[in-house]
Amino acid sequence: MNLRGIFAIYHFEMSRMFRTVSQSIASPVLSTALYFIVFGSAIGSKIENIEGINYTSFLVPGLIMLTILNQSVSNASFGIYFPKFSGTIYEILSAPISPIEITCGYVLAAASKSVLVGLIILMTSTFFIEITVLHPFWMLLFLILMSITFSLFGFIIGIWANDFQKIQLIPSFILTPLTFLGGSFYSIGMLPDFWQKISYINPIVYLISSFRWSFYGNSDVSVVVSISATLFFLVLCMVFVSWIFKTGYKIKA
Amino acid sequence: MIAIDIKNLNKSYENGLKALKNINLSVKSGEIFALLGPNGAGKSTLINIICGISKKTSGQVTIFGKDNILDYKFTRSKIGLVPQEIATDSFEKVINTLKFSRGLFNKVQSDEYLDFILKSLNLVTKKNNQIRTLSGGMKRRVMIAKALSHEPKILFLDEPTAGVDVNLRKTLWNFLNKLKKNGVTIFLTTHYIEEAENIADRIGIINNGEIIITENKKKLIEKLGEKKIIITINSSHNNIAYITKKYQLKKNKNKLSYIYNSKKNVDLSASLLSDLVKSSIKIDDIEIEKSNLEEIFLNMVEK
Numbered sequence: 001m002n003l004r005g006i007f008a009i010y011h012f013e014m015s016r017m018f019r020t021v022s023q024s025i026a027s028p029v030l031s032t033a034l035y036f037i038v039f040g041s042a043i044g045s046k047i048e049n050i051e052g053i054n055y056t057s058f059l060v061p062g063l064i065m066l067t068i069l070n071q072s073v074s075n076a077s078f079g080i081y082f083p084k085f086s087g088t089i090y091e092i093l094s095a096p097i098s099p100i101e102i103t104c105g106y107v108l109a110a111a112s113k114s115v116l117v118g119l120i121i122l123m124t125s126t127f128f129i130e131i132t133v134l135h136p137f138w139m140l141l142f143l144i145l146m147s148i149t150f151s152l153f154g155f156i157i158g159i160w161a162n163d164f165q166k167i168q169l170i171p172s173f174i175l176t177p178l179t180f181l182g183g184s185f186y187s188i189g190m191l192p193d194f195w196q197k198i199s200y201i202n203p204i205v206y207l208i209s210s211f212r213w214s215f216y217g218n219s220d221v222s223v224v225v226s227i228s229a230t231l232f233f234l235v236l237c238m239v240f241v242s243w244i245f246k247t248g249y250k251i252k253a
Numbered sequence: 254m255i256a257i258d259i260k261n262l263n264k265s266y267e268n269g270l271k272a273l274k275n276i277n278l279s280v281k282s283g284e285i286f287a288l289l290g291p292n293g294a295g296k297s298t299l300i301n302i303i304c305g306i307s308k309k310t311s312g313q314v315t316i317f318g319k320d321n322i323l324d325y326k327f328t329r330s331k332i333g334l335v336p337q338e339i340a341t342d343s344f345e346k347v348i349n350t351l352k353f354s355r356g357l358f359n360k361v362q363s364d365e366y367l368d369f370i371l372k373s374l375n376l377v378t379k380k381n382n383q384i385r386t387l388s389g390g391m392k393r394r395v396m397i398a399k400a401l402s403h404e405p406k407i408l409f410l411d412e413p414t415a416g417v418d419v420n421l422r423k424t425l426w427n428f429l430n431k432l433k434k435n436g437v438t439i440f441l442t443t444h445y446i447e448e449a450e451n452i453a454d455r456i457g458i459i460n461n462g463e464i465i466i467t468e469n470k471k472k473l474i475e476k477l478g479e480k481k482i483i484i485t486i487n488s489s490h491n492n493i494a495y496i497t498k499k500y501q502l503k504k505n506k507n508k509l510s511y512i513y514n515s516k517k518n519v520d521l522s523a524s525l526l527s528d529l530v531k532s533s534i535k536i537d538d539i540e541i542e543k544s545n546l547e548e549i550f551l552n553m554v555e556k
Contacts, residue, residue, distance in 0.1 A: 002326070002359045003359075004356045004357075004359045004360065004361070005356060005357045005358070005359050007356060008352075008353050008355075008356030008357045009357070011353075011356070012342075012345075012353050015345075015349070016344075019344060086340055086341075086342070087336070087338050087340030088340045088341065088342055090304075090306055090334065090336050091334075091354060091357060091399070092357065093304075093305055093306045094304040094305050094306055094329060094334045095329060095357040095358055096325065096326040096328075096329040096358060096359060097357060097359075098326070
């Protein structure tokens with residue numbers, strides 16, 4: 001196994017993050033802080049407790065999930081798309097490094113950045129509200145698992161995209177709406193029956209629900225179903241990535 | 254030992270374009286092989302397939318006896334590639350990009366070796382500069398340094414001196430010769446015939462996806478080149494008209510030109526000189542001009 005090759009990609013990607021700290025870390029932290037101020041402190045004070053949880057506290061897991069899903073997808077898609085765009089992909093393709101090793105390098109770097117941002121947001125939220133995490137182990141596990149899964153998804157988008165517009169297409173038109181409608185800011189139980197049923201089609205519901213469970217012990221759907229859904233999506237992305245490398249889809253002429 | 258062995262290699266694109274047609278080629282270890290060809294002839298496609306960047310349609314490529322697909326980790330570890338386009342991470346420092354390349358090829362980091370490469374390519378003072386601050390020629394050298402960072406046994410250079418000034422070109426030629434002395438096999442494509450003529454041991458010419466010829470450089474020039482003998486005579490003689498006709502000479506004032514092409518005719522230069530002497534024609538000067546690689550190349554690809 002080419003561990004040095006994986007580390008080279010990982011290190012390169014992490015260095016890129018630290019070179020662009022304002023974009024990689026400061027920007028998502030600022031956006032989240034604004035969410036806390038507007039939805040938590042200003043509007044949240046007028047909203048009743050949800051499932052016995054203060055609304056601002058209720059927001060925390062949803063906001064973290066909203067940010068890490070977007071960060072994972074954008075970091076991983078940009079990470080692999082940019083070498084394609086600049087031509088530096090030649091070096092990766094001509095190196096003795098297997099497709100799975102390449103994927104590991106990019107996906108682990110993107111996921112690390114997301115986990116880091118997620119933890120920074122969690123710390124930031126303590127400035128606005130007192131946070132208790134009921135199941136810290138599960139919280140961390142979900143954070144890592146979902147960061148990896150969506151980094152893989154972003155990696156696929158980065159390979160598929162042949163211009164910068166396409167990189168934004170799926171996150172803007174699919175991922176963000178699904179996250180907003182997936183219970184980031186509300187409980188699915190607050191919706192009328194019909195919309196509740198529709199919501200259960202949305203895979204993001206399961207992710208946010210399980211993540212919120214790790215904080216407060218409450219969830220819209222069974223935790224086992226949530227974990228299974230996350231793992232299913234992870235495996236699906238892995239299968240798709242291996243197909244991409246096997247066929248050379250959008251990478252090799 | 255054969256470093257690169259290509260057998261019946263074909264490459265077709267979905268639009269039906271046949272980029273490579275039944276390529277058969279071997280390059281010996283420690284040799285400098287130059288592949289000449291016009292734009293779109295298939296030079297880069299061939300390199301990209303060998304290095305794993307493009308897919309072949311059929312055929313086989315082996316590097317030191319191992320298949321470049323089945324044993325890609327082995328074959329790629331032996332290869333360094335300098336692509337045609339300058340493609341670097343502009344915001345990265347020179348030393349960091351070399352470390353990245355070395356790591357990618359699963360080599361333990363060695364500051365000593367990377368410093369040696371930087372010194373050899375006159376880049377040591379730019380070691381900690383961001384690549385975007387370097388000139389075009391320096392970026393080209395960074396590309397070469399990256400390709401050499403993992404100590405490859407075969408170096409592929411796709412038009413390495415395109416857009417590079419004469420001094421740098423000569424520096425690179427000297428450097429390539431040093432690499433050759435250290436046992437590195439060099440496969441380069443070039444537009445500059447002068448480049449191939451100066452540094453290559455063997456030359457291949459590719460046109461429309463087909464290799465027209467591969468030959469030792471000197472032999473190629475001898476085999477395909479024309480030799481022109483220009484004889485300046487001092488006196489005229491009745492026999493001149495006869496000799497001119499017999500040897501199909503071109504006459505320009507007191508200069509007689511005899512053109513000999515080994516492919517087309519037998520060398521009669523000795524007989525011509527003998528006839529001139531026998532006819533008591535005084536010879537003032539004899540010049541011999543050999544056609545260069547550029548003329549041979551143009552001759553072949555324009556057919």
